[in-house]
Amino acid sequence: MTREIPERTPFATIDDMPPPMRAMIFAALDRMAADPQMRRVRAVAQRALDPRPGQRVLDAGCGLGEVARDLAAAVAPGGEAVGVDASAVAIATATERAGDVPVTYAVGDLLSLDFQDQTFDGVRAERVLQHIGEPDAAVAELVRVTRSGGRVCLVDTDWLSLASDGLPEDLVSRMWREATGARQHNPTMGRTLRRRLVRAGLVDVVCEPVPLWFTDPDEASTVIPLFNRSIPREAGFVPDELWDPWWAAVDQATAAGELLAFVTIWVAAGVRP
Template sequence: MEPAQLDRTPFADLDRMPPDMLAMLVAALEAMSRHPEIRRVRHTAWTALRPEPGQRLLDAGCGAGDVARELATAVAPDGEIVALDYSEATLAAARTRHVSGDITYVPGDVCALDFDDESFDGVWCERVLQHVDDADTAVGELARVTRTGGRVCLLDTDWSSLAFDGVDAALAGRVIGHMHARRTSRQLGMGRTLRRRLLDHGLRDVTATPVTCFFPDPASAAVVLPMVNHDVPEEDWMTPAGMRAEWLDQVATAGERGDFLAVLTIWVAAGTV
């Protein structure tokens, strides 16, 4: 996760969290990584980045390191992955999960990268930009450290695309409206701005692909959508106070009937420096 989050989320200030809460949030990151819809998003990004043996790649905002480990396999035997995160706690989790591959885990800020120009053959940056104060500065830094001809691949969410079916429409609207009210417009719509940001920094051959994630039942949705997850505390900003029980009952009933549905678009944008 990255610094200077304008609104508090469950993944903010990880380094200040008690160990049990940190363990829960790292487990949530890992569960998301295993989710078939997130795997589908990452497959789209993998195709856009085009990792090859021998490359030196940066995973900017590596979390628990699951993508870094996969990239390390792709660039083997002579390549290298630098896995960077602002949180020392998540870096520690990534190090404990390291099995093989040439991966260097380093703390850092995507808005002020401590690397020379043209240090990498490519960059992967997943669901990070919605959390930083100045996404354009971050994209400029990612482009700066990528060699001429290298690829920068950005993945981020368009939270304004979130929609539900099978539940009371008015209640769903209030739940979504609460989430919108607690996030800035930048946080809500970061995904759909990625293409423009890459073009603004002079990248060429820019592609942008919207991947609509489909969740056909509450259990599937709860892995990615916190407002459907029973484990998210009532006082947390993602669950409107006083509506939690009614909303979760609606979700559970729709799941039992078999007509629950949630959709969310995550964008993948990539370009050549």
């Protein structure tokens, strides 16, 4: 499969986007945070990270910051939750939303975190590594800022696990081939998380695939952009020549009650020795 990976993927360049596009991305992150299936993913990740009162924890690539706020509650009293993201606009939004929640947000790069070695008891990164060109360097940086005995938890999508039923096979295989992967540096990131933690020297590494499935295209659109009709045609998520047949097929499968779309998100965690 040949595909062109942009030098910097859209999620690495949120601040450079036209404001309407950025608003769309933020709305998508908010919908995702509220989605029951994503909540299952985050519950698995929370158990794997296992934050305790009094601990210092980091959500790296925190987006709009809601997980860091949950972490603040989990480490209270006496703990400290920090969220870092490359997007200054996301960090400003997270800070505004925090209100009285004792959480700190800062602009920062996963590849060069502005923290001393072994600062945190727990470090997590959710759906960030797929957008980074040097994921192992990012993992090494997450490990660097985790204390000995502390936990690193990674969450990421495996876009090549994306599959469906109820849609024409030939159309689906063209869509998947042309559309999946073109928006990430690492479309199979989810399945590689365990190996990356092992190679980074972590011990007691565990992993868990969380399957997400949808029978309604609007619900699917929360996690799978190919089902998101509000993304304009010119954004290119659905290849232009497949736009009409794709939406006709989705409508037909939905009307027949036959649509099924599924994708796997992986959670992996380990302990820094």
